[in-house]
Amino acid sequence: MTLKTLDNSLEVLKYFNKENPTWGVRELAKEMDISHSIIYRILATFEKQGFLIQNPETKKYELGLRFLEYGQMVKDKLNLSDFVLPIMINLADTIKESVFLTWLDGTDGVTVEIAESSQTIKFSVSIGTRTPLHIGASCKVIMAYLPEERKKEIMEHGMKRLTPETITDPDEMLADLEKIQQQGWCFSTGEYSHSVFGLGVPLFNSKKEVIASLTIAGPIYRKPTEEKLPDMVNVLQYGAMNIQRYFDQYSFKLYHE
Amino acid sequence: MTLKTLDNSLEVLKYFNKENPTWGVRELAKEMDISHSIIYRILATFEKQGFLIQNPETKKYELGLRFLEYGQMVKDKLNLSDFVLPIMINLADTIKESVFLTWLDGTDGVTVEIAESSQTIKFSVSIGTRTPLHIGASCKVIMAYLPEERKKEIMEHGMKRLTPETITDPDEMLADLEKIQQQGWCFSTGEYSHSVFGLGVPLFNSKKEVIASLTIAGPIYRKPTEEKLPDMVNVLQYGAMNIQRYFDQYSFKLYHE
DNA sequence: CTCAAATGTCTCTATAATAGAACCGTATTT
DNA sequence: AAATACGGTTCTATTATAGAGACATTTGAG
Numbered sequence: 001m002t003l004k005t006l007d008n009s010l011e012v013l014k015y016f017n018k019e020n021p022t023w024g025v026r027e028l029a030k031e032m033d034i035s036h037s038i039i040y041r042i043l044a045t046f047e048k049q050g051f052l053i054q055n056p057e058t059k060k061y062e063l064g065l066r067f068l069e070y071g072q073m074v075k076d077k078l079n080l081s082d083f084v085l086p087i088m089i090n091l092a093d094t095i096k097e098s099v100f101l102t103w104l105d106g107t108d109g110v111t112v113e114i115a116e117s118s119q120t121i122k123f124s125v126s127i128g129t130r131t132p133l134h135i136g137a138s139c140k141v142i143m144a145y146l147p148e149e150r151k152k153e154i155m156e157h158g159m160k161r162l163t164p165e166t167i168t169d170p171d172e173m174l175a176d177l178e179k180i181q182q183q184g185w186c187f188s189t190g191e192y193s194h195s196v197f198g199l200g201v202p203l204f205n206s207k208k209e210v211i212a213s214l215t216i217a218g219p220i221y222r223k224p225t226e227e228k229l230p231d232m233v234n235v236l237q238y239g240a241m242n243i244q245r246y247f248d249q250y251s252f253k254l255y256h257e
Numbered sequence: 258m259t260l261k262t263l264d265n266s267l268e269v270l271k272y273f274n275k276e277n278p279t280w281g282v283r284e285l286a287k288e289m290d291i292s293h294s295i296i297y298r299i300l301a302t303f304e305k306q307g308f309l310i311q312n313p314e315t316k317k318y319e320l321g322l323r324f325l326e327y328g329q330m331v332k333d334k335l336n337l338s339d340f341v342l343p344i345m346i347n348l349a350d351t352i353k354e355s356v357f358l359t360w361l362d363g364t365d366g367v368t369v370e371i372a373e374s375s376q377t378i379k380f381s382v383s384i385g386t387r388t389p390l391h392i393g394a395s396c397k398v399i400m401a402y403l404p405e406e407r408k409k410e411i412m413e414h415g416m417k418r419l420t421p422e423t424i425t426d427p428d429e430m431l432a433d434l435e436k437i438q439q440q441g442w443c444f445s446t447g448e449y450s451h452s453v454f455g456l457g458v459p460l461f462n463s464k465k466e467v468i469a470s471l472t473i474a475g476p477i478y479r480k481p482t483e484e485k486l487p488d489m490v491n492v493l494q495y496g497a498m499n500i501q502r503y504f505d506q507y508s509f510k511l512y513h514e
Numbered sequence: 515c516t517c518a519a520a521t522g523t524c525t526c527t528a529t530a531a532t533a534g535a536a537c538c539g540t541a542t543t544t
Numbered sequence: 545a546a547a548t549a550c551g552g553t554t555c556t557a558t559t560a561t562a563g564a565g566a567c568a569t570t571t572g573a574g
Contacts, residue, residue, distance in 0.1 A: 001524070002302040004560060005262035005532070010306040013327075021334060025551055035534045040552065045259040049267040050362060059551060063331050065360060065367045069385035071328015073275060074320050076383065103322060105307060110322045126333065128326035258553070261531060262561070282522055292563045297523070316522060 009042045013051075018126075022060040071128070078103075080113045083246050088115035088214070091239040095232065097218035098123040099239070102138040102200075104211050105130070107157045109139040112212075123196055123217035134159045134173060135166055137198030138215035141186035144177040145202050145210035151177065165190040185233050189220055197223035199232055201240045203247060211247075214240045266299045270308075275383075279317040328385070335360075337370045340503050345372035345471070348496040352489065354475035355380040356496075359395040359457075361468050362387070364414045366396040369469075380453055380474035391416045391430060392423055394455030395472035398443035401434040402459050402467035408434065422447040442490050446477055454480035456489055458497045460504060468504075471497045 015028055025043060029036035043061050046052040050066035084101065092099040092115040102109040111129040116122055133143040133154050143151060151174070159168040165188075167173050180186040189197045200215035216236055224232050272285055282300060286293035300318050303309040307323035341358065349356040349372040359366040368386040373379055390400040390411050400408060408431070416425040422445075424430050437443040446454045457472035473493055481489050 001298060002305055003262055003266065003298050005260055006266045006299065006302045007305065009260065009263045009266075010302070010308065016327075016330070018330060018333070021330070026549075036551085037534060037553085038532085041258060041260050041532085042263065044552090045263045045267070048259055048264065051267065053362075063327060063334065065331060065362045065369070065385070067324065067327040067331045068367060068369060069328075069387060070270075070273075070320060070324040071326075071331070072383050072385035073273070073278070074322060074324045074328070076275070077278060077320070105310075105322045108307075110325060112322070112325060126329050128322070128329035130326060283520075293522085294524085294563060294565095295561085298561085301523090 008038075009046070012039065012042050013046070016052075016061075016063050022055070022058075022062045024058075024060045027060075078112055084243050085113055085115065087239055087242050088113060091115065091214075091216070091235065092117055094235055095216055097216050097222070098125075100125060100138065100215055100217065101203075101243075102131075102142065102213045102215060104133075104142050107133055107154050109133055109142055109213070111138075117218065119218075121219050121222075123198075123219065125217075131192065132157075132160060134168075135162055136192035137186040137188040137200035138213050138217075139200075140177065140188065140191075141180055141200035141202050141213045141215075142210050144180035144186065145204075162192060163190050163194045165194070167191070185237070187229065187233075189223060195220050199224075199229075199236060201233075201236055203240060203244055206248060214243060265295075266303070269296065269299050270303070273309075273318075273320050279312070279315075279319045281315075281317045284317075332384075335369055341500050342370055342372065344496050344499050345370060348372065348471075348473070348492065349374055351492055352473055354473050354479070355382075356471065356473055357382060357395065358460075358500075359388075359399065359470045359472060361390075361399050364390055364411050366390055366399055366470070368395075374475065376475075378476050378479075380455075380476065382474075388449065389414075389417060391425075392419055393449035394443040394445040394457035394474075395470050396457075397434065397445065397448075398437055398457035398459050398470045398472075399467050401437035401443065402461075419449060420447050420451045422451070424448070442494070444486065444490075446480060452477050456481075456486075456493060458490075458493055460497060460501055463505060471500060 012028070012032070015023060015031065025040045026036045028043075029039040032039070043052055043054075047054050047061065047064070050064045052061045053064040054061050080101065088099045088101065096117055096119055098117045099115045100111050101113040103112045108130045111125055111127055114125060114127060116124060131139050133139045143154060146154075155170045155173060159166075159170070159173070161168050167176060185199065185201045187197070187199045192198065196217055197220050198215050198217040200213045202210045203212040203214060205211045214236065216232065269285070269289065272280060272288065280288075282297045283293045285300075286296040289296070300309055300311075304311050304318065304321070307321045309318045310321040311318050337358065345356045345358065353374055353376055355374040356372045357368050358370040360369045365387045368382055368384055371382060371384060373381065388396050390396045400411060403411075412427045412430060416423075416427070416430070418425050424433060442456060442458045444454070444456045449455070453474055454477050455472050455474040457470045459467045460469040460471060462468045471493065473489065
């Protein structure tokens with residue numbers, strides 16, 4: 001029961017990403033294997049509304065300032081900067097690695113807040129980055145606490161491989177998730193990017209449903225040794241506890257109450 | 258030659274703002290005076306694509322995390338934090354008032370970067386805020402440098418009044434713009450909000466077309482006296498000159514080259 | 515506790531909007 | 545100078561949408 005025209009148009013928008021920020025009409029039409037007339041009408045309509053702008057010189061289209069407006073509104077709604085970000089910065093200072101908050105959104109995890117490590121070599125990621133839930137510590141630790149049917153949904157949605165370490169076998173994944181849920185955290189290396197380790201713990205809403213995760217990540221050569229890992233888990237869980245307390249006090253406006 | 262379905266759908270999105278962040282299907286349908294079936298299909302399609310999310314409890318819709326993604330991309334593209342923001346912060350420290358950068362977007366000015374004053378009473382505005390070009394120093398100083406036909410377009414677009422000070426008469430506006438262009442800056446009080454003063458100067462692309470403005474704003478009781486105004490103009494123009502130099506070096510990816 | 519009003523969702527069909535091919539004038543490339 | 549590629553437009557068969565109405569639930573008032 002969805003609108004085909006709108007659905008297609010939003011699909012077109014997805015082609016505007018960091019790698020391909022600008023598109024010409026025929027260029028995008030070829031990429032999507034769609035008639036250029038259709039693409040033209042879609043792009044022109046988005047432009048009329050400020051969601052895309054056309055470079056008057058090159059005639060190519062790119063994302064417009066309207067997204068700044070909506071993006072800021074979502075950010076304000078999450079309201080993480082006042083209380084949660086300081087906790088994350090504190091954590092990043094203690095551990096000397098980047099810390100980030102990942103939000104559950106359908107079959108993806110979305111990075112909503114970041115505290116970067118002060119070290120020159122660090123894990124770096126953009127706000128708004130979207131990753132399938134089966135990849136990496138930040139996402140798998142969320143997936144581990146989802147109901148079984150949603151796990152199945154996610155796995156049937158297709159477990160794309162990003163690196164050789166990415167788990168793509170459903171049985172292996174279920175076993176891994178089981179383990180994660182039992183220990184309460186997830187440590188992974190090289191699943192998202194071959195040179196990165198991650199350590200994530202879950203965050204819940206008032207109904208004890210998982211809604212987010214707090215994760216430490218850094219270059220793989222600085223990954224904690226087996227003896228040091230428990231310490232890192234402890235520090236991370238302490239930070240997560242503080243954030244969780246905040247979540248419990250102020251029920252969020254986004255997604256869950 | 259635009260798509261009516263998409264156009265209508267984007268119009269629906271506009272109802273999700275800071276004042277009304279959540280909408281039920283019938284509630285929004287009533288507000289827009291449209292059949293609730295139509296609204297339902299639009300909202301459901303946006304939700305499917307992550308642009309809206311539905312609260313499973315209340316069934317009401319709100320903006321989704323997808324906007325975080327696109328908003329961040331636009332922000333990254335503008336790439337103001339590295340060079341321009343420091344200049345703005347420096348300026349804000351010197352003058353002890355908030356400083357913000359406004360981008361030209363169609364018939365509106367959009368706030369794209371902010372350096373807030375350290376004083377407890379200060380002018381405060383959100384990134385992404387959209388204001389018609391005929392209102393306030395930050396916008397009028399842009400409008401003053403636009404070609405005559407675009408000025409006419411903007412005025413015919415309707416000069417909405419925000420405060421008693423807002424200029425709504427076309428002739429008065431043209432005279433005002435003439436003066437602004439001659440002196441190179443615009444000082445206004447109470448046009449955008451009754452308790453705020455603003456002082457703005459224009460910024461140009463490589464083709465000497467106006468694309469943005471740099472503005473100081475603060476509470477009206479701290480507005481500069483007639484003797485002190487020239488000093489403030491000087492400091493602001495010096496900051497603008499630095500930003501302009503950056504603009505000239507790196508031609509921007511947004512809107513103009 | 516009961517009834518009425520309001521809600522999100524779904525079905526149906528006349529109607530209106532869209533898809534997609536073909537075309538146009540311009541710009542760029544060869 | 546010819547040929548290709550481009551954004552934009554026009555046309556009509558086809559298809560998706562508009563809008564009324566129905567439905568099961570939920571909410572709220574009496």
